[in-house]
Amino acid sequence: MSVDKLKQAVFGLVAVSLFLVSGAVLAEYPLNLTEGVTPTSQKVYELHMAILYIVTAIGIAVFGVMAWSIFYHRKSKGAVAAQFHHSTAAEITWTVIPILILVGMAIPATKTLVFMEKTGGADMTLKVTGYQWKWKYDYLDGEGEGISFFSALSERDYEASQKNSGIDPSTIENYLRNVNNPVVLPVDTKIRILTTAADVIHAWWVPALGWKRDAVPGYINDNWTYIEEPGVYRGKCTELCGQNHGFMPIVLHAVSKEEYSVWAEEQKSLQLAAADGASREWSKDELLEKGKSIYSANCASCHQADGNGIEGLFPALNGSGIVNGPQKDMINLLLNGKNLMPAFKDQLNDTDIAAVITHERNSWENTVKDVVQPSDVKAGR
Amino acid sequence: MGEAVIHEDHHDHKPTGIGRWLFSTNHKDIGTMYLVFSLIMFFIGGAMAMVIRAELFQPGLQFVDPQFYNSMTTVHALVMIFGAVMPAGVGLANWMIPMMIGAPDMAMPRMNNMSFWILPFAFTLLLSTFFMQGGAPAGGWTMYPPLVLQLGDGFPFLIFAVHFLGISSIMGAINIIATVFNMRAPGMTFMRLPLFVWTWIITAFLLIAAMPVLAGAVTMLLTDRFFGTAFFDAAGGGDPVLFQHIFWFFGHPEVYILVLPSFGIISQIIPTFARKPLFGYASMVYATASIAFLSFFVWAHHMFTVGMPLAGELFFMYATMAIAVPTGVKVFNWTATMWRGSMTFETPMLFAIGVLFMFTLGGFSGLMMGITPVDFQYHDTYFIVAHFHYVLVPGIVFGILGGVYYWLPKWTGHMYDETLGKWHFWASTISVNVLFFPMHFIGLAGMPRRIPDYSTQFTDWNMIISIGGFGFGLSQLFLVWVVIKCIRGGKKASNEVWEGAQGLEFTLPSPPPFHSFTTPPIVTNATAHS
Numbered sequence: 001m002s003v004d005k006l007k008q009a010v011f012g013l014v015a016v017s018l019f020l021v022s023g024a025v026l027a028e029y030p031l032n033l034t035e036g037v038t039p040t041s042q043k044v045y046e047l048h049m050a051i052l053y054i055v056t057a058i059g060i061a062v063f064g065v066m067a068w069s070i071f072y073h074r075k076s077k078g079a080v081a082a083q084f085h086h087s088t089a090a091e092i093t094w095t096v097i098p099i100l101i102l103v104g105m106a107i108p109a110t111k112t113l114v115f116m117e118k119t120g121g122a123d124m125t126l127k128v129t130g131y132q133w134k135w136k137y138d139y140l141d142g143e144g145e146g147i148s149f150f151s152a153l154s155e156r157d158y159e160a161s162q163k164n165s166g167i168d169p170s171t172i173e174n175y176l177r178n179v180n181n182p183v184v185l186p187v188d189t190k191i192r193i194l195t196t197a198a199d200v201i202h203a204w205w206v207p208a209l210g211w212k213r214d215a216v217p218g219y220i221n222d223n224w225t226y227i228e229e230p231g232v233y234r235g236k237c238t239e240l241c242g243q244n245h246g247f248m249p250i251v252l253h254a255v256s257k258e259e260y261s262v263w264a265e266e267q268k269s270l271q272l273a274a275a276d277g278a279s280r281e282w283s284k285d286e287l288l289e290k291g292k293s294i295y296s297a298n299c300a301s302c303h304q305a306d307g308n309g310i311e312g313l314f315p316a317l318n319g320s321g322i323v324n325g326p327q328k329d330m331i332n333l334l335l336n337g338k339n340l341m342p343a344f345k346d347q348l349n350d351t352d353i354a355a356v357i358t359h360e361r362n363s364w365e366n367t368v369k370d371v372v373q374p375s376d377v378k379a380g381r
Numbered sequence: 382m383g384e385a386v387i388h389e390d391h392h393d394h395k396p397t398g399i400g401r402w403l404f405s406t407n408h409k410d411i412g413t414m415y416l417v418f419s420l421i422m423f424f425i426g427g428a429m430a431m432v433i434r435a436e437l438f439q440p441g442l443q444f445v446d447p448q449f450y451n452s453m454t455t456v457h458a459l460v461m462i463f464g465a466v467m468p469a470g471v472g473l474a475n476w477m478i479p480m481m482i483g484a485p486d487m488a489m490p491r492m493n494n495m496s497f498w499i500l501p502f503a504f505t506l507l508l509s510t511f512f513m514q515g516g517a518p519a520g521g522w523t524m525y526p527p528l529v530l531q532l533g534d535g536f537p538f539l540i541f542a543v544h545f546l547g548i549s550s551i552m553g554a555i556n557i558i559a560t561v562f563n564m565r566a567p568g569m570t571f572m573r574l575p576l577f578v579w580t581w582i583i584t585a586f587l588l589i590a591a592m593p594v595l596a597g598a599v600t601m602l603l604t605d606r607f608f609g610t611a612f613f614d615a616a617g618g619g620d621p622v623l624f625q626h627i628f629w630f631f632g633h634p635e636v637y638i639l640v641l642p643s644f645g646i647i648s649q650i651i652p653t654f655a656r657k658p659l660f661g662y663a664s665m666v667y668a669t670a671s672i673a674f675l676s677f678f679v680w681a682h683h684m685f686t687v688g689m690p691l692a693g694e695l696f697f698m699y700a701t702m703a704i705a706v707p708t709g710v711k712v713f714n715w716t717a718t719m720w721r722g723s724m725t726f727e728t729p730m731l732f733a734i735g736v737l738f739m740f741t742l743g744g745f746s747g748l749m750m751g752i753t754p755v756d757f758q759y760h761d762t763y764f765i766v767a768h769f770h771y772v773l774v775p776g777i778v779f780g781i782l783g784g785v786y787y788w789l790p791k792w793t794g795h796m797y798d799e800t801l802g803k804w805h806f807w808a809s810t811i812s813v814n815v816l817f818f819p820m821h822f823i824g825l826a827g828m829p830r831r832i833p834d835y836s837t838q839f840t841d842w843n844m845i846i847s848i849g850g851f852g853f854g855l856s857q858l859f860l861v862w863v864v865i866k867c868i869r870g871g872k873k874a875s876n877e878v879w880e881g882a883q884g885l886e887f888t889l890p891s892p893p894p895f896h897s898f899t900t901p902p903i904v905t906n907a908t909a910h911s
Contacts (some may be wrong), residue, residue, distance in 0.1 A: 030826030030838055033758055048755045055745040057612060062712065063738060069719045069735065074726075076655070079722040085658035094713040095706060102702045104711045105752065110695060112754040119690045161442060161834055169440040175837045176440075193689075200528040201621060203686060203761060207827045211757040214687045216622060217527065218615020221688035238761040238829040242528060243448040246832030312514050312533070313448060 008205035034207050037229040037254070041210025043112045051105060058101070108162065116211065119224045122192035126185065130195070130202025130215035130237065132342065133244035137183045140194075144264040150347065152297040153247045154178040161247060162305065177234040180297055186260035187230050193223045199342060200242060206235035206252050208334055214239055227254040244301045278350045278374040284358065288372060291359025294352050298344070299360075306365045314340075318364040327372055330357055331380040345381065350374040395895060403498075406490030407895060408475045409792075411497050415472030416785070418500055420861070422464030423778075427509075427854050429457035431713030434850035437843050442834055450833035451519035456507070458522035462639065463546045464504055466773070470642040471496075471553045474581045477788060478557060480886040481575045483566025483904065485896040488559035496552035499779040503545035508714045521831065523632070524599065526613040526624050532604050540603045547592040554592075556586035566885070568904035572666070575884055576659065579666050583673045585642075587634045590677070595631040598624060613643030622687055629680035637676045640740075641669060642771065643780025644711060649884070650787050651715055654730035655722030656881035661714040668714075669708035673705050685753050686760045694753045701751035705744070712741055727879070728802030731781030735775055735810055743771030746821065761831075764824025770817045774853075775810070782809075782860065788877045789864070794892040795871030797863050805859035812856055815849030 035045045073079045122141040128135060134152035139145060153161075153344040157178050160167035185191055195204050197215040205212030209225045212235075227233075235250040255263065296305065299317075303309050307318035317323050322330055334353050337343035344353060357372045395401055405411055432453050436444050445453070475493065479486055480827025487493050512519040515533010518524070524539070532539065561574070561582050574582075602624070604610040613624045652659045659665065681689060681697040689697075715737055724730070746768040752754045759765060782805075790796050819842045824830075828839050835843065874891040885902060886893075 029822070029841055031822045031824045034827070044755055044758055047752065048749070048758070051749050051752060051755065055748060059741070059745060062716065062741065066716050066719065066734075066737060069722070070724065071657075071714065071720050073719065073724055075723045076725070079721070079847060080721045081656040082721040083657065084721075085660055085662065087661075087717075090713075090717065091661055091664050091710070095710060098706050102705060106699060106702060109698065109752045109754055113694060113698070114691065116754055116757070117694075163442040163446060165441065167441075170837050170840070172837075176834060177836050191735075201525060205761075205829070207758065210524075212686050212760060213757075214684075216687065218613075218619075218621060236827070236829050236832075240451070240528065240831045242531065243446070243451060243519070246447065246829075246834050275497070310446065310448070312516065336878070338539045 003107060008341075030284065036208040036210045037227055037231065037233070038209050039228070040112075040225065041115055041208060043115065044210045047108055047112055050108070053102065054105065073147065074216050115250055119222045122190045122224055124186075124189060125192040125194065126183070127194045127196070127205050127220075128183075128215065130197035130204065130241065130248075131347065132199050132201075132242050133237075133248040134297070135183075135202075135204070135237075135248065135250060136198075136347070139264075143261055147264060149181050149267075149269045150297070151179045151181045151183060151251070153249060154180050155293065155296050158247070158296060158300065159305070167322070174234060174248065177236070177249045177251065179249055179251045180293075182232075182253045184253045184255060184256045184260065184263050187227045187254050190224060190226050193225060195221045195223065201239050202237050202241045202248070203239035204235070204250065205238045206233050206250055208233040208235075210253075212238050227306075230254050230256060247301070274349060278378065281375075282351070282354065282371075282373060284362075284371050287355045287358040288362060290351070291355035291357070294348065294356040295359050298348065299356065302340075307360070317360050319366065323360050323366050324368050327357070327370070327376060328380065330361075331372070331377055335377070335380055350377040350381075355378045392482040404494065406486075406494055408487045408490070408493065408892070408897070409478050409895070410906060411487075411493050412472045412474075413792075414497055415468045415500075418497075419465050419469035419472055422460050422468070422504065422619050423857070426457050426460035426465055427857065429453045429460065430850060432604070433457065434721065434847040436833055437835070438847040439844065440819055440835055440837050440840055445512050445833070447833045448519055449515060451521075451831065452511070452517040454831055455518045455520065455522050455770055456511075458750045459507060459518070459542075461505070461773075462522070462635075463543075464500070466639050466777055466781070467546075468500060470581075470584070470639070471550075471789075473577075473642065473646070473781065474553075474557055476792065477658055477886060478578055478581060479564070480889060480893060480897045481578050481884055482561060482564060482569050483885050483898045483902045484560060484564035485899050486566055487556050489556045492552050496549045496556065497550040499545050499552075503542045503549065506538045506545070507542035510538050513538070523625075523628060524602065525628075526602060526605065526621050527775060529599070529602060536606060537603065540599045543599045544596055547596045548728050550588050550892030551592050554588035557581055558589075558629065566898065566901040566904050569885075572663065573904060573906075575645075576648035576662070576665055577642070577645035577724040580641040580648070580669055583669050583908045584638050584641045587638050587673055587676070591634040594627060595635075597630065598834035601627075622684075625684045625687060626680065630677070632683060633680045634673070634676045636772075637673055640777050641673070643740075643777045644669065646780045646784035646787070647715065650729045650733040650783050651718050651737075653787070653879050653881045653883065654727060654733075655719050655724050657718060657722040659714070660717035660720075661710075664710055664734075665714055668710040670772050671707040672704060672711075675700060675707070679704060682751055682753075698751060698753040702748065704749050705751075708744055712737065712744075725880075727786075728797070728799060728806055729783045729787035730785065731803065731806040732779045735779045735806065736783065739771055739775030739813075740777075743768055743776050743833060746771065759824065761829055762824035763828045763830055764822040766830050767817050767820035770820070774817065775813050779809070785860075785864075787879075788886070789867055789892050791889075791893065793867050793871075794874055794890075795867050796878075797867040797871065801859055801863045801866070805856060805863060808856035808859060809853060810864045812849050812852030816846055816853050817847075817849070819846050 033045055033048050035042060087367040125140040127138040127140055134150050136150050139147040157176055159165060159168055160172055195213045195215040197217045202215040203212050204215055213221050213223050231254055233252045237245055237248045241357045301312040303317050335345040351374045354372045354374045361368045361370055393789045396404060436450055513534040515535055517535055518532055518539045520529040561578060601612040605612055611617050611619040613621045649661055679697060682701045751760050786802055823839045823842045828835055876890055877887045878891060
């Protein structure tokens with residue numbers, strides 16, 4: 001090994017370890033906007049930095065004058081007050097100069113905005129619907145046409161985020177930024193993203209894409225993105241949407257076009273299998289297993305993991321008259337909702353509803369312990 | 382004139398005991414009640430902020446449930462805006478405007494009494510919701526539907542509390558306008574009015590224009606909930622975004638309702654302690670009026686991400702950027718007032734300089750958020766929490782505190798404890814920056830606002846922020862200490878109080894007589910404030 005190569009190796013090692021150390025420090029104290037992975041996010045980042053530099057320069061100038069004055073024009077230094085109180089020239093100057101600076105900012109800002117609003121010519125369309133407190137993704141066209149699923153906070157994060165859960169959040173990687181079903185999108189594709197909501201207003205934000213947009217019931221907002229690098233990008237709901245607003249993250253897997261095709265085929269066959277499942281008889285164990293995960297993704301945020309609800313807000317399922325009452329009434333309530341209880345008929349399929357009802361009727365201190373089949377739910381629709 | 386004042390004082394039939402306060406029609410007593418009420422609400426709202434910062438001290442939920450956390454952020458904002466800052470501004474206006482324009486009292490003393498006494502009832506309604514089925518409001522102080530309609534039994538109480546607060550503010554505003562337009566001393570022309578009076582006239586017009594809009598919006602919420610209307614319900618042909626447009630048509634002028642009195646106060650303080658006349662009096666008046674006018678055309682910058690046509694986004698971006706021009710003029714004028722002055726740094730001046738630096742900082746982040754494409758990243762993150770707290774706390778609360786220190790010797794007749802005042806300023810200034818500055822960083826790095834728990838990369842900054850928060854909360858105890866000490870005694874204050882003080886209020890004795898000017902003073906160019 002030549003000396004040069006050794007030098008290179010040592011230098012590389014030092015550089016990497018410095019980078020790791022500084023990386024670790026910066027991870028503890030994040031400071032700035034992400035540059036992101038889309039043309040939009042890069043333009044936004046550049047604009048952000050440019051304006052930040054401009055206002056910093058203005059700040060240094062203005063605060064500098066103030067500081068100079070505070071330091072030198074003080075009575076204790078024998079300063080005698082001048083009595084001037086007007087200068088038309090000065091006032092015109094400090095009106096015109098800010099106007100020029102603002103115009104200088106407005107030009108690139110306008111260009112970026114026009115660029116961001118060009119939603120036409122997309123290769124595929126994803127519809128994002130906000131629910132209290134999860135996201136629904138519908139693939140409207142292309143290879144993924146017909147794929148539709150909900151994406152909620154992962155079970156482990158949910159358990160750790162319970163009050164005094166005893167689980168240290170720092171032991172969970174990407175705490176509160178994990179979901180059960182991530183949304184998968186191809187890279188190098190112009191994707192139109194529609195946002196809307198089913199109940200209250202939410203906002204869909206993945207910082208790496210460079211924008212957020214409200215999801216408003218009754219509105220469909222259109223946006224677009226073009227992801228340039230494969231990777232996992234995480235985001236959050238950013239419009240207050242009720243008690244679990246802080247607990248409905250977004251996880252986006254950007255994959256190559258080939259991987260996306262494979263994923264889309266897989267999803268479609270899974271959905272076919274699920275549809276098949278609705279027509280057969282399920283064993284109690286199968287239903288209980290499925291029901292538990294449906295419960296934690298859809299019910300536990302209000303009715304709580306222990307089924308005891310929150311007094312005055314969300315009724316207990318543990319020992320509840322409805323859960324221990326006739327199956328028909330309970331199926332009807334889940335399908336059609338009541339007051340704050342959402343209607344689940346469009347959110348969950350027959351198997352899911354049968355499973356979660358079976359789970360609830362067999363859990364905690366509930367006494368009925370019977371089984372509800374997908375066919376019973378189908379009959380209730 | 383002095384004799385006449387003393388003579389009149391003998392004939393005052395002011396009730397004693399509790400009646401003096403309940404039935405008061407005196408601008409000073411009502412002003413005092415407003416200020417004391419504001420201080421109490423400042424501590425109630427502050428206690429809620431302490432709950433928020435305790436919960437956010439580390440990730441995971443330790444103290445409160447998410448729903449209660451949301452109530453804390455919602456009611457903290459309502460209490461601080463409508464209970465602490467606005468009444469403090471009205472309290473200062475009540476105390477000072479008659480004295481500054483050479484009037485004996487406010488134009489409508491009984492209405493003055495009523496506009497104050499509505500406040501305790503309104504806040505009883507609001508705070509009682511904590512004990513109701515469904516809890517206190519938790520949908521944000523902005524009350525966006527459909528979320529706000531999910532509130533339990535507290536919902537109508539929230540709506541009626543807002544109605545009462547609006548009625549109180551409108552009555553206060555009418556009173557101030559009537560007083561300034563009709564009761565100025567001879568020679569006190571509009572362009573001789575002290576800047577504090579000017580900023581308050583403009584604020585009063587903003588209040589009259591904006592508060593009925595808020596009342597209308599919340600009434601529509603009420604009928605949507607109870608009477609089957611669907612103003613904001615998409616399923617019934619309504620529009621949830623309509624509420625946001627109406628709300629922010631009130632909400633943006635409201636921002637200036639909060640900040641203009643603070644601008645007025647520091648325009649009084651800086652010339653006094655620089656011993657130099659205010660620079661550019663006329664341009665200050667015009668800049669304030671332009672800011673107020675423009676404030677009606679920028680509302681949608683609070684909702685850039687809601688989904689608007691490109692033309693709308695561009696219009697609101699340009700209009701928002703335009704507000705930076707008159708605001709800049711004001712900052713430059715204050716700086717020019719200090720320039721080549723002969724400055725001393727008593728507590729009021731320290732707070733005024735604090736406003737100058739830190740309000741400007743909040744203005745910079747405000748300008749950044751006015752740029753629509755980058756606001757798509759900033760919106761609803763801690764970056765905006767940092768921005769509006771910089772504007773509201775070191776921008777507005779510091780202005781009010783400066784005003785309190787500036788006029789406290791005039792009110793009580795005693796000088797306050799300067800050492801304690803300086804402690805209050807420095808403790809507040811250091812802690813407020815530890816509290817709010819790092820919020821810029823975590824906001825940019827992706828932490829949304831209004832969340833009770835957060836991802837672990839934000840842990841360290843949140844701890845620092847919470848420490849700053851507790852420090853700022855504790856620092857305010859200095860204020861209580863200084864005020865109580867000053868009321869109980871201290872060095873006798875002269876009429877002028879401050880070496881460089883100008884203006885009619887400083888021609889009266891300290892404390893001033895019960896009816897400020899029973900014989901109107903004659904104001905000439907030489908004795909006018911500017």
